[in-house]
Amino acid sequence: MDVTEFQKWVNDYYEIRGWTELDIFIRIGFLAEETGEVARAIRALEIGRDRPDEVTESFKNNRKELVEELGDVLGNVIVIANKYDISLEEVFNSHREKLSKRYSYE
DSSP states (O other), rough: OOOOHHHHHHHHHHHHHTGSSSSSSHHHHHHHHHHHHHHHHHHHHHHHHHTTTTTTHHHHHHHHHHHHHHHHHHHHHHHHHHTTOHHHHHHHHHHHHHHHHHOOOO
């Protein structure tokens, strides 16, 4: 699945669930929450959780958790982009252009 197809799939899925109708500030809150969950997943991969109420998982399971949390972040980013009619391809190209101008490779 390419990025455009995925962006449309997320839009359609979130619309069916009624999630695209949420206020943009609620969506930003969800994005912040999911970003924190990415941080937690990375911590589990890198240094462990070290909490007596949590089971220590294998690297494979921790990595799977990180993949899932990154997907949740991406889903929220896509909903925000869709709200303002911005394609992920436009985001990718803009980001690449910005970094290329800022940090020369010559």
